[in-house]
Amino acid sequence: MARVAIIGVGAIGGVIAALLELSGRHEVTLCTRRPLSGLSVETPDGPVLVRAAAVTSPGDVPEVDWVLVATKAYDVPGAAQWLERLCARGAPVAVLQNGVEHRERFAPYVPIQSILPVVVDCPVERQAPDRIRQRGVMHLKVPEGAIGDAFVDLFAQTPADAAVVSDFLTVAWKKLCHNSAGILPALLLQPSGVMRDEAIGETALQIVRECIAVGRAEGARLGDELAETVLQAYRSAPPDSVNSLHADRLAGRPMEIDARNGVIVRLGQKHQIPTPANRMAVALLEAMTRTQP
Numbered sequence: 001m002a003r004v005a006i007i008g009v010g011a012i013g014g015v016i017a018a019l020l021e022l023s024g025r026h027e028v029t030l031c032t033r034r035p036l037s038g039l040s041v042e043t044p045d046g047p048v049l050v051r052a053a054a055v056t057s058p059g060d061v062p063e064v065d066w067v068l069v070a071t072k073a074y075d076v077p078g079a080a081q082w083l084e085r086l087c088a089r090g091a092p093v094a095v096l097q098n099g100v101e102h103r104e105r106f107a108p109y110v111p112i113q114s115i116l117p118v119v120v121d122c123p124v125e126r127q128a129p130d131r132i133r134q135r136g137v138m139h140l141k142v143p144e145g146a147i148g149d150a151f152v153d154l155f156a157q158t159p160a161d162a163a164v165v166s167d168f169l170t171v172a173w174k175k176l177c178h179n180s181a182g183i184l185p186a187l188l189l190q191p192s193g194v195m196r197d198e199a200i201g202e203t204a205l206q207i208v209r210e211c212i213a214v215g216r217a218e219g220a221r222l223g224d225e226l227a228e229t230v231l232q233a234y235r236s237a238p239p240d241s242v243n244s245l246h247a248d249r250l251a252g253r254p255m256e257i258d259a260r261n262g263v264i265v266r267l268g269q270k271h272q273i274p275t276p277a278n279r280m281a282v283a284l285l286e287a288m289t290r291t292q293p
């Protein structure tokens with residue numbers, strides 16, 4: 001049994017809560033910024049009602065053995081307010097977020113060796129604050145090591161596919177390559193079907209190729225064919241699918257632009273690798289957001 005706190009009970013945090021509920025092995029605390037009087041998750045195996053206690057004030061949380069953070073990357077400073085009490089005894093902090101800078105985001109708040117980056121893959125959407133629909137398996141990948149093994153063990157006897165991987169850096173950059181192209185539908189306010197357009201597909205390839213070049217400079221093992229693989233994945237997805245950047249823009253929320261594309265520009269600069277397609281896409285999306293009603 002472990003005492004587990006989940007900070008950020010949206011789409012991903014909600015599914016994680018349901019999985020831990022299903023395991024029946026843990027004592028779970030939900031850390032939310034609004035009151036949550038119940039949470040139901042429609043999983044591929046049927047509905048799960050999460051019974052864990054929800055706490056809305058960082059001053060009211062118990063010390064725990066594990067902290068799982070599932071806020072958006074731009075909400076890290078708010079998420080960090082929960083950590084002082086939760087981590088009073090040095091609990092590891094698993095960061096379930098997109099991007100490749102999980103450790104950098106939390107390094108100002110907790111010791112670096114207690115941060116566990118997690119690559120999350122799961123089609124899921126929040127239909128209402130208390131209702132989540134999970135449309136496929138929750139895949140969780142973490143770096144090898146003792147903390148990684150303990151994290152995987154949290155999900156034993158659940159339908160999650162949680163595993164340690166020997167080359168986490170490459171796994172994270174592959175995911176970033178996929179996500180990087182998602183800026184185009186968000187810019188165009190059109191679902192993934194827009195990637196079937198020839199010129200948009202060519203632009204997507206440029207964005208992903210820049211990501212590959214920067215990822216390689218960071219040490220990830222990425223083949224040239226990855227750009228085409230990413231484009232084909234978008235083209236074979238249902239044409240009406242909406243990625244989370246696009247969904248955030250539609251909802252008028254902040255967007256993970258920096259975590260998904262800004263990082264390619266920043267790290268490109270560090271390695272003196274030009275990233276004009278990502279730079280332009282970031283500049284356009286940021287400017288459009290500023291002028292959006």
Ligand SMILES: NC(=O)c1ccc[n+]([C@@H]2O[C@H](COP(=O)([O-])OP(=O)(O)OC[C@H]3O[C@@H](n4cnc5c(N)ncnc54)[C@H](OP(=O)(O)O)[C@@H]3O)[C@@H](O)[C@H]2O)c1
Nearest residue numbers: 008009010011012032033070071075078079097098120124
């Ligand atoms: N959804 C997917 O299919 C998917 C797949 C793979 C990876 N990811 C990644 O997983 C991460 C989480 O995404 P998501 O889709 O689950 O986001 P989400 O549905 O927007 O959920 C984020 C949750 O964090 C909460 N939150 C924000 N600041 C907080 C704070 N200070 N204290 C407590 N809670 C706080 C939000 O609260 P409110 O309810 O008050 O807004 C919201 O419930 C992102 O990095 C995303 O890119 C998502």
